[in-house]
Amino acid sequence: MKDLNVVIVGGGMGFGALIAEMAVEAGAAGIGIIDIDLAAAETVLAPLAAKGVRVVAARADIRTAPACQAAFDQIVAGLGRVDTLVNSAAIYPRKPTLGVTDDDWDLSNAINIKGTYHMMVAAIAHMKAQDPVAHVRGRIVNITSVDAFKAHPKNIHYAATKAAVVSLTKSVADHVAPDGILVNSVAPAGMATEKARAAGFLDELAKASPLGRGALPREIAEWVVMAGSRRNTYMTGENIIVSGGYIYA
Numbered sequence: 001m002k003d004l005n006v007v008i009v010g011g012g013m014g015f016g017a018l019i020a021e022m023a024v025e026a027g028a029a030g031i032g033i034i035d036i037d038l039a040a041a042e043t044v045l046a047p048l049a050a051k052g053v054r055v056v057a058a059r060a061d062i063r064t065a066p067a068c069q070a071a072f073d074q075i076v077a078g079l080g081r082v083d084t085l086v087n088s089a090a091i092y093p094r095k096p097t098l099g100v101t102d103d104d105w106d107l108s109n110a111i112n113i114k115g116t117y118h119m120m121v122a123a124i125a126h127m128k129a130q131d132p133v134a135h136v137r138g139r140i141v142n143i144t145s146v147d148a149f150k151a152h153p154k155n156i157h158y159a160a161t162k163a164a165v166v167s168l169t170k171s172v173a174d175h176v177a178p179d180g181i182l183v184n185s186v187a188p189a190g191m192a193t194e195k196a197r198a199a200g201f202l203d204e205l206a207k208a209s210p211l212g213r214g215a216l217p218r219e220i221a222e223w224v225v226m227a228g229s230r231r232n233t234y235m236t237g238e239n240i241i242v243s244g245g246y247i248y249a
Contacts, residue, residue, distance in 0.1 A: 001229045002027030005054070005079045007072070009062065009119050010089025012040030014193070015143070015217055019086055020044055022221050026229060030054035032075035032082070034119070035089070036061055054079060062089055062115030072122035081130055084228035085123040087116045087142045090161075097153040105157055112161035113168070116142055120172055120183070128179045134233055137180040141228045142169050144187040146243045162187070166239050173237035182236040184227045188220040189243035210245035 006023045010016040012035030020031050021044075031048055033041040038059035045055040056078030060071035076082055090112045095104055120140055127138030145162040152159035166185060173183035190196065190205040192214035205214030223242050226232060241249050 001084070001225060003029045004083040004228075004230065005030035005032070005081055006084040006086065006228065007032040007034065007075050007079075007082050007123070008086045008088055009034045009060075009115070010087070011035060012037045012044055014195070015191070015221065016086070016088035017044045018217050019088060019221050019224055020048065022218065022225050023084075023228075024048050024051065024053050026225050028053065030056075030079040032056045032058065032079055034058050034060050034062070034071045034075065062119060063110040065118045065121070068115065068118035069122045072119065072126070076126055082123060082126055082138065083133075084139045084141070085119065086224060086228060087119055087140070087165075089115055090143065090158075092155065092158050094155050095157065097156050100157045108157045108161050109164075112158070113164045116165050117168055120168075124172075124176055124179075124181060127181050128176070132180045134230070135180055136182060136233055138182075139228045139232060140172075140181065140183045141224050142183075142185040143224070144169070144185045144239060146187050146189045146241060146247050148187060148239075149241075149249060150247055169239060170237045177236055182227075182232060182234075184232070184235060184237065185239045186220065186223050186227060187239055187241045187243070188215060189246040190214045191217050191220060193217060208246055209243075213244070215242065215244055 006028045011020045011033035035041040041057035049055045058071040058074040060067045147159040148163035169185040
């Protein structure tokens with residue numbers, strides 16, 4: 001990611017924050033974070049700014065197109081050019097399989113699907129207008145999930161939204177390929193995070209994986225960084241499954 005400007009949606013905490021940090025490790029010159037929690041985004045960016053990285057934070061409720069566009073415009077105003085967009089924002093509310101309400105569906109669809117779509121639309125309009133670097137005008141990486149490909153009765157609406165994002169990724173990738181914009185997604189299995197540890201999920205993750213453990217978040221983020229970096233010059237429309245053998249596809 002040397003000298004690239006990278007925007008992470010949902011970068012105010014957890015996995016999104018890690019992607020921001022790893023993008024800087026990989027040489028990113030600028031980092032923008034779009035998050036519902038502006039203070040959290042600014043907290044993540046502060047140590048990156050101390051390293052000399054250009055940083056911009058923008059608050060957005062990504063459920064609407066105008067909010068996504070306004071936040072993206074704010075990032076562009078601060079960074080000047082956006083080379084890579086990472087869509088990491090999502091919600092994961094567990095519900096019984098037959099107990100998902102209309103409100104549950106509407107909220108999950110609005111954030112996980114519509115938010116991802118609206119941020120892609122905003123980024124593509126910007127990327128299409130900028131000069132290409134080695135035939136590429138921009139890169140977009142969407143975070144999906146292995147739950148898109150496997151029965152997930154504990155969170156059926158989350159799994160459905162992630163399957164939708166896989167489809168969005170492929171369709172948008174095909175549409176913008178002539179413009180030199182590469183669109184891919186990364187589908188992780190369960191990660192061994194502190195949140196998973198606190199919730200008691202680590203044993204469950206270990207049993208589900210042939211490798212005997214959940215993924216370290218950095219092991220997943222490496223693939224996100226690769227797909228959004230200068231190393232990716234030809235891959236588009238792909239969903240990269242990083243599951244430790246949890247599923248084979």
